[in-house]
Amino acid sequence: MDQLPFASPTLQLLQQEKALGIKAHRSKSWEQAEKYFSHALELASQSYPEHLPCLYSALGLVHFHLKNYSKAIEYCTCSLKHSSSHWPAYLCRSFANSCLKNLTLAASDYDKAATLLQSSSIDEKDLNRILQRAQEAALDSGSVKQKDRRLDVLEELGDLYFKTDISPKDQSAYDEMPLLTPVGVPLGNCAWNSNPDDFSSSECNKKAMEAKEMGNSAFNAKDWISALTHYSRAIRLNPNNAVFYSNRACVYLKLRRYYETISDCTASIEREPNIKAYARRGAARAGLSEHHLACGDYIAALQFEPQNQSCLQELARCLCSMEREIVQRIEKLEKESNSSATELLQLKKQLLFIRKDISNVGGRLKEPTKEKQQTSEQNSSISPDKQIAEASKVLSKDNCNSVAYLERALAHQALGNYERAEKDYRDGLRVDPDNKELQKRLKFVLQLSRMSKGQQQGTKD
Numbered sequence: 001m002d003q004l005p006f007a008s009p010t011l012q013l014l015q016q017e018k019a020l021g022i023k024a025h026r027s028k029s030w031e032q033a034e035k036y037f038s039h040a041l042e043l044a045s046q047s048y049p050e051h052l053p054c055l056y057s058a059l060g061l062v063h064f065h066l067k068n069y070s071k072a073i074e075y076c077t078c079s080l081k082h083s084s085s086h087w088p089a090y091l092c093r094s095f096a097n098s099c100l101k102n103l104t105l106a107a108s109d110y111d112k113a114a115t116l117l118q119s120s121s122i123d124e125k126d127l128n129r130i131l132q133r134a135q136e137a138a139l140d141s142g143s144v145k146q147k148d149r150r151l152d153v154l155e156e157l158g159d160l161y162f163k164t165d166i167s168p169k170d171q172s173a174y175d176e177m178p179l180l181t182p183v184g185v186p187l188g189n190c191a192w193n194s195n196p197d198d199f200s201s202s203e204c205n206k207k208a209m210e211a212k213e214m215g216n217s218a219f220n221a222k223d224w225i226s227a228l229t230h231y232s233r234a235i236r237l238n239p240n241n242a243v244f245y246s247n248r249a250c251v252y253l254k255l256r257r258y259y260e261t262i263s264d265c266t267a268s269i270e271r272e273p274n275i276k277a278y279a280r281r282g283a284a285r286a287g288l289s290e291h292h293l294a295c296g297d298y299i300a301a302l303q304f305e306p307q308n309q310s311c312l313q314e315l316a317r318c319l320c321s322m323e324r325e326i327v328q329r330i331e332k333l334e335k336e337s338n339s340s341a342t343e344l345l346q347l348k349k350q351l352l353f354i355r356k357d358i359s360n361v362g363g364r365l366k367e368p369t370k371e372k373q374q375t376s377e378q379n380s381s382i383s384p385d386k387q388i389a390e391a392s393k394v395l396s397k398d399n400c401n402s403v404a405y406l407e408r409a410l411a412h413q414a415l416g417n418y419e420r421a422e423k424d425y426r427d428g429l430r431v432d433p434d435n436k437e438l439q440k441r442l443k444f445v446l447q448l449s450r451m452s453k454g455q456q457q458g459t460k461d
Contacts, residue, residue, distance in 0.1 A: 014043040014051065021058060034062045050288060053083035060092045072096040083289065084328065085321070087116035208237035212244060219251060227251045242272035249280050258284040275304035279311055282318075291318040291325070309366060316361045319354055320450055326351045362447055384411035402432035409441065418449035 021036030037058045044051040056079035063072040076093035079086050094109035215230030231248035238244065249264035265281035268274065282297030298315035302308060330347050333339040391408035394401055405428030412421035425442040429435060
């Protein structure tokens with residue numbers, strides 16, 4: 001079997017410089033962070049453009065802390081030229097504009113960041129905290145207190161942005177690890193002590209399964225380096241088992257190493273097509289903003305389980321991302337005097353098809369605890385309007401009552417007032433950030449809202 005190549009020296013150096021920049025950023029050594037990120041940016045500019053949005057926005061964060069607000073805006077703008085959906089750049093640029101008293105621009109960038117953050121992978125509790133603190137900080141240029149608040153929010157943003165699931169003891173091993181692990185080549189200083197030629201076929205399979213189980217245990221303990229080691233050992237002992245590649249891909253996905261994830265998922269699919277490999281490859285491609293390819297993978301995954309809710313949700317998310325991208329391209333072309341009418345027409349046709357797909361996928365999504373809600377509605381004779389009035393009465397006396405927010409949101413949702421329902425769900429989560437029911441309901445109403453808007457716009461087009 002062909003071995004997967006190691007990453008090029010340039011890419012390894014880029015990763016190393018980026019890791020050092022993150023370390024300097026965390027220790028608030030801004031000049032050092034700027035040096036490392038700048039060097040990484042030079043390397044990325046040569047051959048690895050996918051790293052540019054992250055590095056430009058990282059430099060924007062650094063210059064904001066250095067109070068070079070114009071420079072921060074410049075770097076964030078460069079980041080957004082390479083990726084218009086990069087929320088850290090919008091938020092950092094919003095704060096920088098606020099410090100320069102460009103409040104209109106600050107408000108616009110904040111709104112874009114907030115919209116993008118809704119579909120990010122950030123934990124709901126962290127997200128609510130960031131947005132709650134960021135809004136006031138972005139829209140006030142005056143007091144020292146507000147400027148200090150912006151710095152606090154950006155520090156929290158930096159922690160989230162550079163957040164990693166790798167424990168500190170494994171960080172150095174991770175930084176030194178090649179981007180692609182060749183089959184059968186040990187990671188770091190780990191030795192295999194297992195050569196397939198030393199065992200019979202049955203013994204190889206047995207030891208491979210043992211390595212896989214050890215990998216599973218390490219994965220459950222979030223010991224990613226050990227998990228990679230054990231899964232790679234299993235692959236060396238039995239390179240024809242699709243599950244081993246899919247499992248290792250899952251570790252790479254946790255580490256956000258999307259190219260390696262795609263490589264291992266493809267190897268798994270080549271050996272035996274399976275839902276997990278397609279879904280994980282779709283997630284990796286979505287992470288690289290390759291939404292069209294990600295949709296193809298999720299559709300392939302759904303061939304195995306047509307009602308798999310996780311795949312349907314991710315497919316809907318990718319379709320919505322494609323919809324946003326096409327809408328932005330249409331708006332840009334419509335503003336240009338010399339734009340191609342043919343291209344514009346093709347984009348509008350694509351938009352119609354995507355919106356139909358969004359509607360179809362939405363019809364297959366199940367509402368959280370739907371059976372419970374139906375039973376509740378059957379047993380209740382209270383009309384939505386009356387429910388809204390009663391919940392509002394409760395909230396007028398106690399605006400920290402998360403149950404009342406939930407009941408009023410459900411009533412608005414029943415009436416098709418999705419924006420009001422969304423607001424009540426969010427208000428409820430500000431009071432009770434860990435409320436699972438509110439979190440599920442919010443996600444569902446956002447899907448309903450997007451589909452409703454898509455259908456309305458499709459009718460207009």
